[in-house]
Amino acid sequence: MDVVTGAAEDAAAANRSTGGTDRGPKQDRSRATRQRILSAALACLAEHGWAGSTVAVVCARAGVSRGAAQHHFGTREELFTAAVAHMAEEWQASVRERARALPGRGRDRTYAVVDMLVAVHTGPLFRAALHLWVAATDEPELRERVAALESRIGREAHRLAVEFLAADESVPGVRETVQATLDMARGLGLANLLSDDSARRAGIVRQWSRTLDAVLRPPDPAA
Amino acid sequence: MDVVTGAAEDAAAANRSTGGTDRGPKQDRSRATRQRILSAALACLAEHGWAGSTVAVVCARAGVSRGAAQHHFGTREELFTAAVAHMAEEWQASVRERARALPGRGRDRTYAVVDMLVAVHTGPLFRAALHLWVAATDEPELRERVAALESRIGREAHRLAVEFLAADESVPGVRETVQATLDMARGLGLANLLSDDSARRAGIVRQWSRTLDAVLRPPDPAA
DNA sequence: CGAAACAATCAACCGTGCATGCTTTTTTCC
DNA sequence: GGAAAAAAGCATGCACGGTTGATTGTTTCG
Numbered sequence: 001m002d003v004v005t006g007a008a009e010d011a012a013a014a015n016r017s018t019g020g021t022d023r024g025p026k027q028d029r030s031r032a033t034r035q036r037i038l039s040a041a042l043a044c045l046a047e048h049g050w051a052g053s054t055v056a057v058v059c060a061r062a063g064v065s066r067g068a069a070q071h072h073f074g075t076r077e078e079l080f081t082a083a084v085a086h087m088a089e090e091w092q093a094s095v096r097e098r099a100r101a102l103p104g105r106g107r108d109r110t111y112a113v114v115d116m117l118v119a120v121h122t123g124p125l126f127r128a129a130l131h132l133w134v135a136a137t138d139e140p141e142l143r144e145r146v147a148a149l150e151s152r153i154g155r156e157a158h159r160l161a162v163e164f165l166a167a168d169e170s171v172p173g174v175r176e177t178v179q180a181t182l183d184m185a186r187g188l189g190l191a192n193l194l195s196d197d198s199a200r201r202a203g204i205v206r207q208w209s210r211t212l213d214a215v216l217r218p219p220d221p222a223a
Numbered sequence: 224m225d226v227v228t229g230a231a232e233d234a235a236a237a238n239r240s241t242g243g244t245d246r247g248p249k250q251d252r253s254r255a256t257r258q259r260i261l262s263a264a265l266a267c268l269a270e271h272g273w274a275g276s277t278v279a280v281v282c283a284r285a286g287v288s289r290g291a292a293q294h295h296f297g298t299r300e301e302l303f304t305a306a307v308a309h310m311a312e313e314w315q316a317s318v319r320e321r322a323r324a325l326p327g328r329g330r331d332r333t334y335a336v337v338d339m340l341v342a343v344h345t346g347p348l349f350r351a352a353l354h355l356w357v358a359a360t361d362e363p364e365l366r367e368r369v370a371a372l373e374s375r376i377g378r379e380a381h382r383l384a385v386e387f388l389a390a391d392e393s394v395p396g397v398r399e400t401v402q403a404t405l406d407m408a409r410g411l412g413l414a415n416l417l418s419d420d421s422a423r424r425a426g427i428v429r430q431w432s433r434t435l436d437a438v439l440r441p442p443d444p445a446a
Numbered sequence: 447c448g449a450a451a452c453a454a455t456c457a458a459c460c461g462t463g464c465a466t467g468c469t470t471t472t473t474t475c476c
Numbered sequence: 477g478g479a480a481a482a483a484a485g486c487a488t489g490c491a492c493g494g495t496t497g498a499t500t501g502t503t504t505c506g
Contacts, residue, residue: 055495076495076496
């Protein structure tokens with residue numbers, strides 16, 4: 001469902017940029033160019049931030065001319081609007097990839113899920129998202145797009161966390177605790193921005209997963 | 224100690240901007256102008272972000288000319304370097320102010336401390352800091368300054384949280400849990416950037432303060 | 447051949463640091 | 477103590493570099 005929505009938005013953006021009625025690039029090389037530009041846009045965001053990700057910088061990164069970029073995305077705004085949609089796809093792929101190797105159950109599972117969630121939030125994709133997130137506060141056209149992305153990723157992250165943790169949200173407090181876990185992961189992503197925070201982070205992940213496990217699976221009162 | 228350090232840095236910045244050997248502005252009106260500029264810089268950061276906080280925008284906000292700003296801060300970099308130091312002072316004043324009305328002890332206390340920490344991280348000062356934090360990743364001159372500020376505020380926040388919570392850090396896991404609480408508060412600050420997140424937040428604060436209380440004050444095994 | 451895709455160039459605008467000018471306050475000199 | 481000079485503080489304007497969207501030119505594909 002989310003993947004389908006993303007593709008529809010992507011096609012709409014393609015229509016806008018070419019002014020045509022067809023469904024995106026016609027040539028394979030054009031599709032490849034477009035992909036390269038979008039990937040470069042996200043990479044530049046992560047490395048250079050919003051202000052540093054000028055169209056020229058993105059083009060240099062993608063190895064294409066400004067004219068080529070302009071063919072696909074008439075304005076900087078359109079470029080990053082498409083990049084937002086691209087980011088949603090990349091995010092989902094990233095989480096799916098990481099979820100593959102989770103242990104079966106118990107405290108090891110809880111630890112691994114927390115570790116994974118934190119890893120997602122300390123990676124380059126979150127970094128790019130963070131830059132967009134912060135920049136969107138003063139970019140009216142971008143704001144709505146980014147707010148929608150944030151909302152969607154947030155809901156999806158929550159859904160996946162509940163699923164991976166096998167958490168029962170009908171138990172009072174579980175829902176909020178899972179949410180707190182994600183907010184903490186975001187905070188850790190922030191803390192990793194200017195310097196490597198991994199040592200401190202490891203201790204926090206270990207402890208949080210213990211606390212989380214205790215909340216999700218309280219000791220049996222009958223035992 | 225931190226206040227003294229802040230003042231020394233402030234004086235050093237003043238020396239730099241005037242090229243003199245004296246200790247900052249000589250006239251009261253000059254001190255007032257400087258203060259206005261710095262306050263405006265922080266307010267603009269919170270509202271417009273880094274890219275939007277041009278010297279012209281800050282001056283308009285402060286109600287001074289660009290020449291006046293330039294007298295105090297020769298470059299944009301110097302302006303925001305001083306703003307960083309100013310931010311540290313404002314942050315401390317803010318926390319002190321909020322700490323005044325904390326209840327005495329128990330779960331109410333824990334809740335109030337968590338609520339306060341989260342409130343600090345969802346206010347305009349944190350918002351300004353966040354913009355600086357993110358922008359600093361691609362501003363070499365600013366990076367070091369902001370990293371130092373982040374480090375200092377982080378340590379101070381931790382120290383105060385431990386103090387206000389009357390937490391015993393020799394108990395295994397308490398230190399990490401307090402740190403995680405702060406990281407969670409930062410994540411909640413982030414979540415409040417593009418839209419009002421207060422409803423979700425209230426639930427998380429309530430629930431987490433319960434969990435935190437249970438961690439800090441586990442049930443007496445002898446009872 | 448025309449459309450699509452890409453490349454290169456242009457003009458307008460903005461932000462910055464620098465320079466010059468004006469006003470207010472402090473210091474120096476008699 | 478008062479006038480003049482100097483310093484401090486503030487105001488205005490300029491030149492430059494970078495970014496952007498628009499425009500024109502070239503290459504590739506169907």
